[in-house]
Amino acid sequence: VVESINRTHANPLFLPDAALAPALRATGDILEAVRHAEVVVSATPSHVLRSVMGRAAPGIGGEGERGGVLVVSVSKGLEPERLGTPSSVLAEVLPAGTPVAVLSGPSFAREVYDRQPTAVVAAARERQVAERVQQVFATHSLRVYSHTDVVGVELAGALKNVIALAAGILEGLGLGHNTRAALITRGLAEITRLGMALGADPRTFAGLAGMGDLMLTATGSLSRNRTLGVELGQGKKLADVLAERATVAEGVNTARAAVALGRRHGVELPVAEQVTEVLFEGKAPRDAVTDLMERALKAEQWQ
Amino acid sequence: VVESINRTHANPLFLPDAALAPALRATGDILEAVRHAEVVVSATPSHVLRSVMGRAAPGIGGEGERGGVLVVSVSKGLEPERLGTPSSVLAEVLPAGTPVAVLSGPSFAREVYDRQPTAVVAAARERQVAERVQQVFATHSLRVYSHTDVVGVELAGALKNVIALAAGILEGLGLGHNTRAALITRGLAEITRLGMALGADPRTFAGLAGMGDLMLTATGSLSRNRTLGVELGQGKKLADVLAERATVAEGVNTARAAVALGRRHGVELPVAEQVTEVLFEGKAPRDAVTDLMERALKAEQWQ
Numbered sequence: 001v002v003e004s005i006n007r008t009h010a011n012p013l014f015l016p017d018a019a020l021a022p023a024l025r026a027t028g029d030i031l032e033a034v035r036h037a038e039v040v041v042s043a044t045p046s047h048v049l050r051s052v053m054g055r056a057a058p059g060i061g062g063e064g065e066r067g068g069v070l071v072v073s074v075s076k077g078l079e080p081e082r083l084g085t086p087s088s089v090l091a092e093v094l095p096a097g098t099p100v101a102v103l104s105g106p107s108f109a110r111e112v113y114d115r116q117p118t119a120v121v122a123a124a125r126e127r128q129v130a131e132r133v134q135q136v137f138a139t140h141s142l143r144v145y146s147h148t149d150v151v152g153v154e155l156a157g158a159l160k161n162v163i164a165l166a167a168g169i170l171e172g173l174g175l176g177h178n179t180r181a182a183l184i185t186r187g188l189a190e191i192t193r194l195g196m197a198l199g200a201d202p203r204t205f206a207g208l209a210g211m212g213d214l215m216l217t218a219t220g221s222l223s224r225n226r227t228l229g230v231e232l233g234q235g236k237k238l239a240d241v242l243a244e245r246a247t248v249a250e251g252v253n254t255a256r257a258a259v260a261l262g263r264r265h266g267v268e269l270p271v272a273e274q275v276t277e278v279l280f281e282g283k284a285p286r287d288a289v290t291d292l293m294e295r296a297l298k299a300e301q302w303q
Numbered sequence: 304v305v306e307s308i309n310r311t312h313a314n315p316l317f318l319p320d321a322a323l324a325p326a327l328r329a330t331g332d333i334l335e336a337v338r339h340a341e342v343v344v345s346a347t348p349s350h351v352l353r354s355v356m357g358r359a360a361p362g363i364g365g366e367g368e369r370g371g372v373l374v375v376s377v378s379k380g381l382e383p384e385r386l387g388t389p390s391s392v393l394a395e396v397l398p399a400g401t402p403v404a405v406l407s408g409p410s411f412a413r414e415v416y417d418r419q420p421t422a423v424v425a426a427a428r429e430r431q432v433a434e435r436v437q438q439v440f441a442t443h444s445l446r447v448y449s450h451t452d453v454v455g456v457e458l459a460g461a462l463k464n465v466i467a468l469a470a471g472i473l474e475g476l477g478l479g480h481n482t483r484a485a486l487i488t489r490g491l492a493e494i495t496r497l498g499m500a501l502g503a504d505p506r507t508f509a510g511l512a513g514m515g516d517l518m519l520t521a522t523g524s525l526s527r528n529r530t531l532g533v534e535l536g537q538g539k540k541l542a543d544v545l546a547e548r549a550t551v552a553e554g555v556n557t558a559r560a561a562v563a564l565g566r567r568h569g570v571e572l573p574v575a576e577q578v579t580e581v582l583f584e585g586k587a588p589r590d591a592v593t594d595l596m597e598r599a600l601k602a603e604q605w606q
Contacts, residue, residue, distance in 0.1 A: 117592065177525070181515045182515060216484040
């Protein structure tokens, strides 16, 4: 990938037909990559975030010319076992005081590349850090809203992949739009409940990083988590689906992490629990849907 | 339609290939239709609701054997000029004390008929009226959640059609999933703002009647409002599109009503305002999108 980017200005793995800026240089040496950077974008899969960015840390720390490097996380998942969000992992491995922001929202890479109008949120604990990200990333076609609910934006970005997986499973079973809309709505409700238990602002989940990205990921044809769900719904086994893929579907790991987080905080997550049983316990997708639908009639509430 | 339903047990206008129960009888005489009914479902388009149900009222009132008839509204719009919700119009034309509930949520008729798992909400000011609707309508494949935020459920059901129209316009212009997800998210935010100004519970808009139905209507292929938007985005004129249709796209009237309601209550509705300009003032759809995207960068908030 490094050679291809430097020689032909294309990434053979992702969007191979998208020409990259000739000034863009790739390197396999992470310390070289971050040295002298003003802004570092961390885009590693969640399960290797700690080790990868831990190796980058010595090149990021210290007093830069402009008072330190800004690190922007775009990972969408949770750390296995410890269940931390990407920004909390970064806070542990980076030098103390490094400003960290997260960027999230409905943004298929292909469409961002094609300059389709896109809107995302940049969240940081301090508003001025979020506003710096806004200034760095905003273009004519990319709107960046600033936000301070970092944990809400990160949980929404991670957990939406689990609901997208479930939506794909429904689709693979041949179920229709009504069922999918109900699932996504109830799924957002359970994500919101879990987020609130972890200190997030419920309104974040109704915004771009929550509902917006969930809708995109659960209904869009370019979504890896949704298409993985479709194959499961059609009867394929998880191991077989994963063996055929070069890319990461974060929802698989996040489903397990979400259920663990829910247990830890006493939050019921019916959708994530059914997805986990389908993924890891061999439950038939059809039975999972039946179990979800047949819960007792009750009032619509999620607090 | 009446003759066809009684003779061939099919409705030639809507879902013509769906066989109706032979016991189902149609009549063109509205007083005959409601006489002796325990439950009356009011499904007239919003702009003729007052006149149609005004004519039905004498057959509904009075003391029934079981303490009065239950009226369930499924209209999704606002009364032109007066801007009332369907249940408020019904409260005016029906005998005082008639219990009125509303039924709403992501439910394409075709899929309900096919017994696809579907979830909706039944809302009434008194919880026990909503629970009666729940008991009457719930089946193995149709989940009915009870709700008491009547105005929230009705506003969500009406206003989502305006956002679906806007989503269709984007699609007709050839824009992608990122843009649509952003529009729907910001659209739900403005609907929520307007609802709160009118006394609705913001959580209603994150539920089945809000986000759920909006997602269905704005992205589903069976949506009349969305497909009308697509034709406008492709450059057709509103008059020409409407001339080719036998059915009602409520979003056209509701766009105007929403903007009027927003002015009355001092609520900014950027999406509805752009839709209204495209529909009634000849604004080019491309310019409407540009105007929406180019508003100044700001924090994501909607209160």
